[in-house]
Amino acid sequence: MTDTRGTDPSASWCAGRPAGESRLSDLLETLLVDSSGGLRSVGELRLAWPGVQLLRFTGPEITVAGSQSGPVFCFAIRGHLHTTTPRRAFVPGPGWGFAIATGVQSGLMALGGNEFRNHLTLSVELTQECCRRAAYDIVDGLDAPTLQADQPDGVAAFPYGPELRCALGRFVQALGDERSRRTLAPLYYEEIAHLLFRVPEVRPVFTSALRDAGQADPVHQAVRYMRENLTANITVTDLAREVSLSPSAFAHSFRASTGTTPYQYLKRVRLEAAHTMLLSDPAASVSDIARTVGYANASHFISEFKRRFRVTPGELSRVHAG
Incomplete structure (x- = not known):
């Protein structure tokens, strides 16, 4: 028998298993079961962390995402998301997410779900402070050239792979009990920010939060x-x-x-x-x-x-x- 005493229960979340859709969607589905064993209502389920929610739909549905407090990242875990801005239409496939800049509201079309296999999207809002720490760690401050590009619509589609899926899984799992939520979840939340900041398509969406935080900082x-x-x-x-x-x-x-x-x-x-x-x-x-x-x-x-x-x-x- 393996001795797991003194180990982080979420550290092996991806160990020995593919970090694909099924692992993360299985974990999220456990959150949809209420205390009586039935499924919670279709729609938005707020998780035990500010600005984090799970979206579940059984058919095509439009949901509005965005926040005045920080950028929002919507990860299509099962199914896919589409949106249209005044400048362009985003029609990515499964395994893509959307980054929405601070202060921008975007309508997202959730597709690929039915009564037997629901659409699942995990929405994570990052605080400006968290964005700023990621920027300092990765590019040594807010005035680096890599932060100068802007996203005219305040919306960007981005692919995300196994590393981000594993980080999301660790974070969600840590929200499951009070001790892990207090000690481990903050670390995984920061990890998600660092990984997102390294995605080229996402980085411009950080700029508004970083510029706001950087004024007279x-x-x-x-x-x-x-x-x-x-x-x-x-x-x-x-x-x-x-x-x-x-x-x-x-x-x-x-x-x-x-x-x-x-x-x-x-x-x-x-x-x-x-x-x-x-x-x-x-x-x-x-x-x-x-x-x-x-x-x-x-x-x-x-x-x-x-x-x-x-x-x-x-x-x-x-x-x-x-």
């Missing part, structure tokens, strides 16, 4: 200051002064947004800038690059670089020099 301003002043000896006090906050208030705000300290984030920005420089010019002097990104001591720079990238700057240069 002290963390955004501080990250920009770091990137524009890599050679300077930057302290937390310097950054706090730049954004007109006390050092303690700034440090608290920065950690809440990025999950790390200003010092650790600055070190990451410097090392990643050095990594980019070495890839673009393998013949460049390691000492010169160290100084360019704010390291006065080349030995310290080499040590930090190896700790982050598992290779020394010299080894990386030799590999890419051919």
